[in-house]
Amino acid sequence: MLTNNNSNKMFFLFILFFSTLISISSNSWFGCWIGLEINLLSFIPLISNSKNLLSVETSLKYFLTQSLASINFLFMILIKFSLLKNFNMNNIISIMMNSSLLMKMGSAPFHFWFPNIVEGLSWMNNFMLMTWQKISPMILLSYYFNKNFLIFMIIMNLIIGSLGGLNQTSLRKLLAFSSINNLGWMIFSIMISENLWLFYFLIYSMMIFMMISLFFLMNMYFMNQLFINNMNFFIKLNLLINFLSLGGLPPFMGFMPKWIIINFLLINKFYFLTFIFMMTSLIIIYYYIRIIYSSFMFNYFKMKWVNLLMKNNMSLINLSSFISISSMILSTFIFM
């Protein structure tokens, strides 16, 4: 089992990608449920391939929550089928269906499994969990949602995502709460238009990819490891840029999708919701800046016994810095 690790992973990864496509492009709700089931069936072997206690517990918790959510989803599909309520969107059955899809995604108030599981996975599995696993529940959410319920869930997502990350020292849990916060933005963008959601999702997954690849290359899982490294100045700068971009600060790439959403909010007079979006973004930027400020100013140690040779991978880091800094400005040149 140790030798053909990569071919196992490729097989299950292929089925994972295919399951999302099945779920999105199906004609009926049963096809959607089948896609979600295949998603669960193919993700569990990806995350439970080592024999230590942590990965067993992680895969167990993931299995329990996801299987409960998809079984509840199927039951609500059957209730909808039997009551023949196919066209009216803002009713109680849509609340139940949306609840089970929100539990699949890890959105508040069903988010309690998410930081636990993110803490137990490696960085690449985390990347899969935070980006690809959100596609299929979100698109299914866009097919049949209850507007008032979802706006309430969005507010809870934003608040829990921002306040939950304040007391974390593990980088994975920090990114997990940031992911919950960004889920709030993404659910709102799905209610606006699916195109906008795709835009937000692509930019978010690109930002998360840059951060996770940086943490993966340097094998960093906790915040104190950021401070006792022998890091090159440019790597730290890249980290700063990525954190600020993820938080949504203006000259960087992460500001653009949030700008478009805020534009929509203000034009359509959602003033209270705009206030909550703004304030929770502020809290998130606060704890990112807290990390980077400490790393640059107070804890600028370069311990000689930690040797991070990053000479071969500098091109990836330079490219990602370039994309983060300049893509918002360059995009205005394209669309002018």
Added chain:
Amino acid sequence: MLIYDIRFLFIYMFFVGNLIFVSKNKHLLVVLLSLEFIVLSIFFFFLVLLMFIDYDMYMLMVFLVFSVCEGSLGLSILVSMIRSHGNDYFQSFSML
């Protein structure tokens, strides 16, 4: 108490299955059993619904295949847990 509609039975079964799933149990196997109980209630519901569409039971078979796959995945995770922890008690979760 007269039940005027068969759907009450399904909702009751589903609700009881969910209740046992979320309750504090000592063993993991009870949770997996409750999952299978919910699957059973959905199977029954599916059967009754599909009877009204001229006995078209093919979707029921597809559902059965997927539920069995999911149940066996749960059991394999149980086996993996017993291999590493030695039992399937919930109290042995202390890492996360």
